[in-house]
Amino acid sequence: MNKKALRHLLKERRDLIQPEGHGFERSAKQGRRAPGLSQHQVDQLCHRTLGTYRRLESGSYPNPPADLLRDVATLFALNEQEWVSLYRFIGIGDPPGPLTPLSGKEVPGVWQEAVDGMKHPAYVTDASWELLAHNEAFDRLFPHGRVPANTMRWMLLEPDGRNTLTDWATAWAPLVLPQLRAALAARPEDETLKQLEKEVLADPECAPIWDAGGAHIHPDGDERPLLHAQDGPGWVTMCAAQPMTAPGARLIVLVFHPGEKRAHMRTPMLRAH
Secondary structure: OOHHHHHHHHHHHHHOOOHHHHOOOOOOOOOOOOOOOOHHHHHHHOOOOOOHHHHHHHOOOOOOOHHHHHHHHHHOOOOHHHHHHHHHHHOOOOOOOOOOOOOOOOOOOHHHHHHHOOOOOEEEEOOOOEEEEEOHHHHOOOHHHOOOOEHHHHHHHOHHHHHHOOOHHHHHHHHHHHHHHHHHHHOOOOHHHHHHHHHHHHOOOHHHHHHOOOOOOOOOOOEEEEEEOOOEEEEEEEEEEOOOOOOOOEEEEEEEEEOOHHHOOOOOOOOOO
């Protein structure tokens, strides 16, 4: 636990909240001059016993419950980076999911310019695999440049996806479906993800693979066969990253090698010397 960082984060955000905005009155008499909500007022607003928040802010609450942290973060209007920092400063890892439903649903507009500058096919999706940005090299992967609106639905359920993703039933679906399962675990109320799950369970080819399970939650570094719409059959190596302001969103760069897999060697791992 980093008590100093935790105290600084919480007190800084607490001081920004005017008590009057939550129905509290400041005494006109000489008294408390500190800005923002008092620690007891935080307890009242979060429906906790007096002293609970003081323990949290001081770092003397070693394993605070998730609902308390969410209540405090919502009251203090923390952003997603502050939400992650709150968990890390307490020393309990990363939060189990986003703070707000809008998290991971948008990225800074400069990401379009960023992917436009890449020579390899590249695209950005939100946390529900809705396509947000892509470049011309990505367009070339698809017949007539028809890019999918939702890349997860395309990969799993659309005929064009199953045709493009060579050896779909063995090389793609068993590795893609666990990604959807993991996203649902983090975002159980996401309507797009819930709809995708329904469609998967109703699909006679996807459902058995879904039931088989799997723990492959991201494609970073994977090599898989792919039928390029213009360059023919080959292999694609995937680079996956996450825009830091949008937890759950993803940047995917596809390095395509035409021909047989044996025609190229896997690039070695990069390590600092």
